[in-house]
Amino acid sequence: METMTNPRIQKGKKYFRFLFFGILFITAGLVLFALAVYIYAKILGPPPLAVPQSTLYYSNDGSIIGESNSGQKRYWVPLRSVSKEIVNATISIEDKNFYHHHGFDIKRIGGALLADAIAMHKVQGASTITQQYAKNLFLTMDKTWTRKISEALYTIRLEMNYSKDKILEGYLNTINYGHGAYGIQAASQYYFGKDADQLDLAEAAMLVGIPKGPSIYSPINSLEKAKNRQLLVLNSMKENGYITEKDVKSAAQEKITIVGKHAYHRSELAPYFQDIVRHQLKTALGLSDRTIQLGGLRVYTTLDTKQQQIADDVIKESIAEDSDIQVGFTAMDPKTGFVTALVGGRNYDESPYDRAVQASRQPGSTIKPLLYYAALEKGFTPTTMMRSEPTTFQFDNGNAKYTPHNFNDQYADGEITMAQALALSDNVYAVKTHLFLGENTLVRTAKDFGITTKMAKVPSLALGTSGVHVIDMVGAYSMLANGGKKADPVFITRVEDYQGNVLYEYKPQNEQVLRPDLAYVMTQMMTGMFDKKLNGYASVTGSTIINQLTRQYAGKSGSTNTDSWMIGFTPQLTAGVWTGYDKGNEITLAADKRYAKTIWARFMEKSLKGEPIKTFKAPKGVVSLPIDPKSGKVATKDCPISREMYFVKGTEPNEYCDLHPGKGEKRLPKQKEKPKQDGWLHKLFNWL
Incomplete structure (x- = not known):
């Protein structure tokens, strides 16, 4: 008996095979693409972690005397120099799965796409900290497919070559906190007048809330919006297990003092000195102008701020204000040349x-x-x-x-x-x-x-x-x-x-x-x-x-x-x-x-003033004698004026002053060698 095949079953098998091979083909393509991206990322190697940073100049006591930048305050600090509250708050509000993904949070991306689809417009972001850092490394805001692809590639390269702590360190040092402050150190100093490792929970939560919209959530622009954003960050930290409800209330009620002033400006102290330092960085050390200005260098100099201020003050007070006289001045430690x-x-x-x-x-x-x-x-x-x-x-x-x-x-x-x-x-x-x-x-x-x-x-x-x-x-x-x-x-x-x-x-x-x-x-x-x-x-x-x-x-x-x-x-x-x-x-x-x-x-x-009074110490081979300044001979007690003068041993005079009457005692210090006569030069110059 011949079995008749159902046409629908045959057609279903055909579609199933098509679907199966289609999925297999797409999967293979995706695997090959991923492999190609991986190999390409490996070839490119690790991307640089830094963006242009302000170069700082220090005096001999470690104080800042000046800086150079492009108008953006950037001071790189290691992660260990950032308070744990900043770290916890940043991870909690920006990327709670930061330590568990490989640059892209798939679940978060899916949730964001769904939320955007329901609202019919973009309402939720899905960028991880690594993605945001990759974006910051470009320093431009072009919304092109080329840029987005490059950012994705940067994200992969970052995750492949650096630890999570290094990536987080880079992110915290490059994010925009508003008012020209880029990076956590510049922001800490601008808003609160302290270093990033000194921030408490309330300050950290307010600061971490700013990058979402620096012009909106800056406490200088709107303290009310900044406080609302701060509370959102605190609640996020509570939900993610970093703090308790008690911590939230305490931090939310804390009165915060806002400074609103950058720590370093173009210093009015020693501008000529700083010019010389920059010139030497270029000529003696071979650094480029861009590296000097934006390389985040820490340049330690010999300048003594006390002496520099004294020099500035005495010049100003000594020369009449309406005079056209100019001045050139240098002070130096003679032992070191500093x-x-x-x-x-x-x-x-x-x-x-x-x-x-x-x-x-x-x-x-x-x-x-x-x-x-x-x-x-x-x-x-x-x-x-x-x-x-x-x-x-x-x-x-x-x-x-x-x-x-x-x-x-x-x-x-x-x-x-x-x-x-x-x-x-x-x-x-x-x-x-x-x-x-x-x-x-x-x-x-x-x-x-x-x-x-x-x-x-x-x-x-x-x-x-x-x-x-x-x-x-x-x-x-x-x-x-x-x-x-x-x-x-x-x-x-x-x-x-x-x-x-x-x-x-x-x-x-x-x-x-x-x-x-x-x-x-x-x-x-x-x-x-x-x-x-x-x-x-x-x-x-x-x-x-x-x-x-x-x-x-x-x-x-x-x-x-x-x-x-x-x-x-x-x-x-x-x-x-x-x-x-x-x-x-x-x-x-x-x-x-x-x-x-x-x-x-x-x-x-x-x-x-206040320094010990030091005298010049004679080296070996030098002797001194009391000399009558007028005759240039050894002074006696009858000489009205006597000045101690110094000679290389063997060249000191041995004649006594005979310009003054009297028979003063004439006694020379005992010498191991007979002093040499000095009169030949006198004779040599008689003709002049």
């Missing part, structure tokens, strides 16, 4: 040109310590005598002449010691020394002292006619203060990226350049500008500020028709000041010529 304060001009907003670092100005007599150090190397001593009188030097067989002049055309009209010549700033003595040593000597010595500008090999170089930078001169004087070690200026001690990785760390230098004994002898000679015992045909050059000083200083002033200088130091601080006109106009007013000394004295005294 620049502790710097002023490049009187008003950065009007002129960012840095007169402490960029300007090249004639140093005048402040170059003389470098010249006399070279002379000490060649056998001169503090008591080497030469005549101070009007002198014309002839060159090229009489075809060229040069006549240096002392201030106010005052001269000793007789012999003076090098110590007194330095204290009185005798120009004739300086030029004679320069020519005797050879014009190349000072050029080479200036280079050894760290002077970077070109020196002209001319007789007037001894009087500071070749331009120098303020910061170079402060470094040069610091070498004398620290016993002859290299003192290149240092501005940056450490640089970290936004994750705390060290990109650069300063390594101290300890290069000996000068002879310690000669550096000490030179330093002691430089204390003479403040010692009235060295008064002679004129007063010592520091006489106008001696009464302002309360400790021992070494220094030198200098002036030209267009420049006024004062540089000096103690064992723990060196400072240098230049004042003058930008266009090189002549300084004519007597008050204008005193600005440099006044600023220097006030700065040093205020900066060192």
Whole structure:
């Protein structure tokens, strides 16, 4: 008997097979697509977790002195530096299944689609924290399919390559909290004036509620809406088991103080200093402009905020407000080379040109310590005598002449010691020394002292006619203060990226350049500008500020028709000041010529107030003797004035002063070696 097949059954089997193979084909396609996406994501590797962050600049005590950003405040902090209330509240309100999905919450997506379909418009979001973070990494809001696909791919890459804690950390550091605050740290500081790890439950719940609509739920824009949103977050935390009903009521009733102020702005403190730091980040460390501005760097500098404020204040109070005189100022720790304060001009907003670092100005007599150090190397001593009188030097067989002049055309009209010549700033003595040593000597010595500008090999170089930078001169004087070690200026001690990785760390230098004994002898000679015992045909050059000083200083002033200088130091601080006109106009007013000394004295005294009074310590091989300043010989009890002077052992004088009547006791300290005679230089210069 033949069995008849029901046509409907046959047709049903046909459709079933079609459906089965269709589903199988689609499933295989989806599997292949997923596999392709996985392989592609693996090839692309882990995406960067950071977005542009504000770069912060720190002083030597760790306080913020400035920042650079694109108008968005972003400060990256690790997850461990975020309060647990912030973490719990964020997960609870934004993505309660965050630790249980792989970037996409399928159940939540389905629920959102159903809710949108019922309402006929979008009423519920389904983005996970990972998806939102992927969106933030693009920093644009284009609503295109290309962007959405890219975000989905980013989400997959994030989940494949990073832990959940790392993803949450990135999300919290990039989300927009309104008012230019991006990231939890910037938001915590803006709204509550505290760091992210210090927020309590009430503050955390209010803050976490803001990203839903920063312009709507900001407590600054609407405290009522912010409180309503806060309560919603608190109830969500209760439902998800993070807090109790009691916690909800307590936090909801807590009175919160809103600050509404960003922690860091473009600092008015040390803008010239910060410019130099940014320049060094680019040139010395090789960082790009974008990395410097938006790389989230932590740049630790040498700036001393106390000294910088003192420098700013004394400059402002010392120079007349209506004066066009400009200023360049640098302070440095001579032991380390750390620049502790710097002023490049009187008003950065009007002129960012840095007169402490960029300007090249004639140093005048402040170059003389470098010249006399070279002379000490060649056998001169503090008591080497030469005549101070009007002198014309002839060159090229009489075809060229040069006549240096002392201030106010005052001269000793007789012999003076090098110590007194330095204290009185005798120009004739300086030029004679320069020519005797050879014009190349000072050029080479200036280079050894760290002077970077070109020196002209001319007789007037001894009087500071070749331009120098303020910061170079402060470094040069610091070498004398620290016993002859290299003192290149240092501005940056450490640089970290936004994750705390060290990109650069300063390594101290300890290069000996000068002879310690000669550096000490030179330093002691430089204390003479403040010692009235060295008064002679004129007063010592520091006489106008001696009464302002309360400790021992070494220094030198200098002036030209267009420049006024004062540089000096103690064992723990060196400072240098230049004042003058930008266009090189002549300084004519007597008050204008005193600005440099006044600023220097006030700065040093205020900066060192309360600090221990330190004296310069003599190295081995240095001896001291009481010297009569006029004769340059060992003083007796009949000498009306006696000054302790220092010599390299074996070069000290052994003749007693014979300018004063009487038979004073003549006794020299016992020496192991017979002192060498100093008279050959005296004879050598008789012809000058």
